[in-house]
Amino acid sequence: MVLKIFFPQCCNIADSGLLIGHWIPGHNSAVVLAVVHYPFIPGQVKKYLNQMQSQSQVHLTVLGSWSMPKEGKEGMDSFLKDLSTIFPQKCWLQLSREIGKTGFTCQVVQNDGKLLQDRKEKNDDDSSEEDKIIFVHYDQRKVMLSQLHPVQEVSQKSEIEPSELRLVFQTVAQSQPLFFLDKYDDGPLKLTHWQSEGREASIIAELLKQASVPVCIFLTWLLSLWHWFCSFRILHSWPVLFISSKLSTCVQSGYRGVHFKTVFSPQKAATHMDFMRKANIFVSFLVDIALGLLLVSWLYRENRISKLADTLVPVADRVAKELQELLEWLMGAPAGLKMNRALDQVLGRFFLYHIHLWISYIHLMSPFIERILWYVGLSACLGLTFALSILSDIVALLTFHIYCFYVYGARLYCLKIYGLSSLWRLFRGKKWNVLRQRVDSCSYDLDQLFIGTLLFMILLFLLPTTALYYLVFTLLRLVVVLFQGVIHLSVDFINSFPLFAIGLRICRPYRLAEGVKFKVLCQEPGTPLHLMMEINPLKFSSVLQCYRTPTYSGYPKDSWAALSKKLFVGELIYPWKQKTTKTD
Amino acid sequence: MMGADSGPGAPAVPWRKVLYERQPFPDNYVDCRFLEELRRNIRVRQYRYWAVVRETGLIAQQVSCVAVFLTLWSYMEQGDLEPSLVLWVCLGCALLGYGLYEILGGACVRERTRLADLQSATIFLAFTFGFSPVLKTLTESVSTDTVYAMSAVMLLAHLVSFPYAQPSPPGSLSLNAALFGSVCLASRLPGALHTFTMLSCALLVFALWPCLLHRMRDKAEWSFPWAAVLVCLAGVGGLGSLWPEGALLLSLALLTLTLLCPLLLVLLQRHKDNIHGPWDEAEIREDLSRFLN
Numbered sequence: 001m002v003l004k005i006f007f008p009q010c011c012n013i014a015d016s017g018l019l020i021g022h023w024i025p026g027h028n029s030a031v032v033l034a035v036v037h038y039p040f041i042p043g044q045v046k047k048y049l050n051q052m053q054s055q056s057q058v059h060l061t062v063l064g065s066w067s068m069p070k071e072g073k074e075g076m077d078s079f080l081k082d083l084s085t086i087f088p089q090k091c092w093l094q095l096s097r098e099i100g101k102t103g104f105t106c107q108v109v110q111n112d113g114k115l116l117q118d119r120k121e122k123n124d125d126d127s128s129e130e131d132k133i134i135f136v137h138y139d140q141r142k143v144m145l146s147q148l149h150p151v152q153e154v155s156q157k158s159e160i161e162p163s164e165l166r167l168v169f170q171t172v173a174q175s176q177p178l179f180f181l182d183k184y185d186d187g188p189l190k191l192t193h194w195q196s197e198g199r200e201a202s203i204i205a206e207l208l209k210q211a212s213v214p215v216c217i218f219l220t221w222l223l224s225l226w227h228w229f230c231s232f233r234i235l236h237s238w239p240v241l242f243i244s245s246k247l248s249t250c251v252q253s254g255y256r257g258v259h260f261k262t263v264f265s266p267q268k269a270a271t272h273m274d275f276m277r278k279a280n281i282f283v284s285f286l287v288d289i290a291l292g293l294l295l296v297s298w299l300y301r302e303n304r305i306s307k308l309a310d311t312l313v314p315v316a317d318r319v320a321k322e323l324q325e326l327l328e329w330l331m332g333a334p335a336g337l338k339m340n341r342a343l344d345q346v347l348g349r350f351f352l353y354h355i356h357l358w359i360s361y362i363h364l365m366s367p368f369i370e371r372i373l374w375y376v377g378l379s380a381c382l383g384l385t386f387a388l389s390i391l392s393d394i395v396a397l398l399t400f401h402i403y404c405f406y407v408y409g410a411r412l413y414c415l416k417i418y419g420l421s422s423l424w425r426l427f428r429g430k431k432w433n434v435l436r437q438r439v440d441s442c443s444y445d446l447d448q449l450f451i452g453t454l455l456f457m458i459l460l461f462l463l464p465t466t467a468l469y470y471l472v473f474t475l476l477r478l479v480v481v482l483f484q485g486v487i488h489l490s491v492d493f494i495n496s497f498p499l500f501a502i503g504l505r506i507c508r509p510y511r512l513a514e515g516v517k518f519k520v521l522c523q524e525p526g527t528p529l530h531l532m533m534e535i536n537p538l539k540f541s542s543v544l545q546c547y548r549t550p551t552y553s554g555y556p557k558d559s560w561a562a563l564s565k566k567l568f569v570g571e572l573i574y575p576w577k578q579k580t581t582k583t584d
Numbered sequence: 585m586m587g588a589d590s591g592p593g594a595p596a597v598p599w600r601k602v603l604y605e606r607q608p609f610p611d612n613y614v615d616c617r618f619l620e621e622l623r624r625n626i627r628v629r630q631y632r633y634w635a636v637v638r639e640t641g642l643i644a645q646q647v648s649c650v651a652v653f654l655t656l657w658s659y660m661e662q663g664d665l666e667p668s669l670v671l672w673v674c675l676g677c678a679l680l681g682y683g684l685y686e687i688l689g690g691a692c693v694r695e696r697t698r699l700a701d702l703q704s705a706t707i708f709l710a711f712t713f714g715f716s717p718v719l720k721t722l723t724e725s726v727s728t729d730t731v732y733a734m735s736a737v738m739l740l741a742h743l744v745s746f747p748y749a750q751p752s753p754p755g756s757l758s759l760n761a762a763l764f765g766s767v768c769l770a771s772r773l774p775g776a777l778h779t780f781t782m783l784s785c786a787l788l789v790f791a792l793w794p795c796l797l798h799r800m801r802d803k804a805e806w807s808f809p810w811a812a813v814l815v816c817l818a819g820v821g822g823l824g825s826l827w828p829e830g831a832l833l834l835s836l837a838l839l840t841l842t843l844l845c846p847l848l849l850v851l852l853q854r855h856k857d858n859i860h861g862p863w864d865e866a867e868i869r870e871d872l873s874r875f876l877n
Contacts (some may be wrong), residue, residue: 338725351776425762429756444756446703451711453763458715463721 002132003108004029005093006168006533007142011035011066014192018083019063019093020178022171027164029368030093033140033178034193035066042086048189055177064093071538106133107529133528137521140194142510142535143172144179147272149514149538149546165516190514193350226257247396248484249379252389252491259495259549276547279500284549286492288383295380295387305377309370316362316398320355323401323476327351330472339465347469351405358401385491392487399480406477407572413470414570416459423456474567498547499506502540507535592817623860631853636846641812642748644838648819650739651834653789655822657769660778667781674784681788681796702829708787714779716770723771731768738765742790751794762790 006029017037036045049060065083077200094107109164148169162170176560179193234240244250259281269275299305329349333339380387396403425431426449433443444452504511513535538546566573597608599615659665682701721730742762747755766786770779801808816838824831 340722340725342721427757429760429761443753445704446753446759447707449756449759450708450763450787450791453760454711454715454767456760457764457767458718458722461726581848 002028002134004134004136005095005106006031006136006138008034008141008193009137010194011192012137014066014068016067017065017192018087019066019095020049020060020191021063022058022060022175023063023091024164024167024171027167029164030063031168032063033060033172033175034191037190037192040189044189046087052175052178056175060175060178061089062087063089064066064091064095067094067096069096069098074328104135106135108133135528135530136533136534137530138168138172139510139535140172140179140404143169143533144176144194145508146510146535147319147543149512151272151546160337163267169513188232193249213266216264216266219260220266222259223260223264230257230502246486248389248392248491249386251460252385252495255495256285256383256385276498276501277549280498280547280549283500284494284497285383287499288385289381291384291494292380292382292387295384296377299377299380305374306370309373312369312373313362313366313414317359317364319399320359320362320401324352326472327355330469335470337464337468339468340462343462347465350408351469354401385494388487388491392484392491395480395484395487402473402476402480406475409466409470409473410570410572412466416463416466419572420456420459420463423452423459427456428477470570496549498544499549501543505538505540505560510535512538512543515540516527524525621862625856625858627711627855628853628858631846631850633846633850636849638809639843640842640846641809641816642751642797642801644842645812645815646743646746646748647792647838647841648816649789649833650743651819651823652815653766653785653828654739655819656785657766657773658826659784660782661773663774667775667777670781671784674781674788678788678792681792685796685799688799707843709726709784712783712787713780717776717782719767719771719783720773720776720779721771723768728772731772735765735768738762738768746794751798754791754794759791762786766790 004027011032013032013035014035017035018040019032020034020036021030021032049062052058053060092109094109095104097104098105143163145171148166178191179195211384263278263281263285269278327348331344376390377387379390400572422432425439426444429441429444430439432438501512515536516533517536519532519534521532523529563573599607599609599613601614633645656665656670660667660670738761742765743759744756745755745758747758763783763786766782770782770786773779797808797811800811820831820835820838823834
């Protein structure tokens, strides 16, 4: 069996003393956590260990002894060997360093008194595989702070047996209380382990931690006030609910509310994932606000708002004019197509009247647009996402005529397609049997056949005209939807991007570990193999995948094929509530 | 295969044509009695020439109906026929035909009430009259050649898919194709009233006339050949007044249909060779009437 000893780097030059650590259950390996220096009273060591054990839930034991030779301190070896009788263990490690050598030797004493030495020291030739000892050096601070991925929380009992490496990481992370005892502390024991910078360095952080609880409670109260306001019955009536579900600003504010609820919950984040989620949301929120304030500071300088308002009305006018020209082109013989002239004129006039209505509406609004924009621009203080959402809503409102055209065109086209498909069955003397979901033959009456054929012909010859109008307005609508989609995607990006995790990955790569790699430190004859354990940082793609905040599913989930089929049949695409269950 | 294994090694047990016994023969074995059960032409009806000619009258008169309809359309397109006059004539014909239909079917049980007939007629007239301006402008932007081609194809489809064995009620596809073609043609006429007239004619010729003819064939068999000949003459005559060469072609076609084709059929009857035997599908021949009581 290979005995693995995980040894902290900071203890390399520690004074002689006792090794404190933990035997990994089920694996033949030990994690050294600290060195207790002379002089000590064995009873106090035991008491201290018990105390630590109850705090950290790690089974701490005395693993063995550590001897660092210094001038004038000879003859300690025999004393160290005797210590094993004071702290009875199954295995007793005796680590010793020699001056002038980088590696150190190790002797293992079984509790039956048999000396189980590293064989390499004695005879290199028949070094068997069984009794090798490998030293794995690790950086105690990094291992303590790092989180091994994929994340497996300690509390949840999973079926999979955690690997040895995970156990080592857990042990080091859990024995954090052990590291609080400072070397400046005056106590009965002197320990060597990783030393924190000291709590004094982070007074501000500590103050913030203390202050965060009442702030969180206050904000939660505010949130509950907001929720109480939202739960008014009038806000749950049908039209308000419908409109608010279509306005991206409302959707975004609801989403923000959920975020706040997560961040400002006064409970401490129990698990790593909870903590990361909170931190991600919080950092995203801060960045969002900062970007929004930047936008505001840009927007309200040099009278930009009024310039914007002055350009907005002409742009809307221009769009309407272009639409008018398009309609006039369609009312002629567009692209040499032969359309039904009467229907063409009717449809064209209908749409022209709509545009006329729209233009008068815009002109009615134009004196107020600057003021509206001024107030709306203030919403950017709430964050860039709000500004973008409001922009999306404004675009949706300003292109409402295009949406109307699209709906009319699609409805008309849909009606024609369905009518044609059912009349084509009548034309062939068939019918759709709804009970058996198939086409059956059927004998129709004379009058049914006659009227059906007339309608079929009318629909057939009018189809190209309707289809052309539908096509043009669908293309226009798709352009608007594309623009809104880009805005929604960027809002979604800001909302869900794990900024904190990415920052952590960049500045403290060891905090998010994906695994470890080993480097050979020294391999001298006569000493065991020394390895250096380094932490592999998590890949950026994995960081994104793991810590991405889940977002609302307001996007159509159609595939491209389904979308094109919908477009072909003339069903309304986004935004429209789809009937999910079709009752035939 | 037959008798292939009747060599010296053949077993002494006689072969029986049963499946429920295990026999020392391969599964596909048959003995030399196999062809004894062969029967030829057991269900062939021997047609007589004049009977076949009589039946082909139906096809000839249907072709002539199309010719009559096209003649009418042509006259109306040239403006030689007043649509109101045609409408009156149509109304008269319809009433006459309805009376005849009622007289012929007097004894049998009526499927529809007179009210239902009146309702149907009202629907026809109302819809056709209402839609005729729409139908008039429907194919305005489609070129005339396309319209003619479409109506030709549709009338041909009407002739091909017409249910000659059972002409009443008219088959869906044939009637719809004929109506499609007539709407195409009607949309080329100068006015909305013309269109209405044309559609009424189409209804009369393609929907109602086959019903009347069917009843005539059922109830008064002697009148059927006369009616068919009359329609044929009308078709040829009508076409002849417009286009004499066409009339000649049509009459040739009709003669071929009524005289030459039956002759061919009767002559080729001799070569008919249907074989029946034990390989046919099983047929239940037993008289089941005693179980039904």
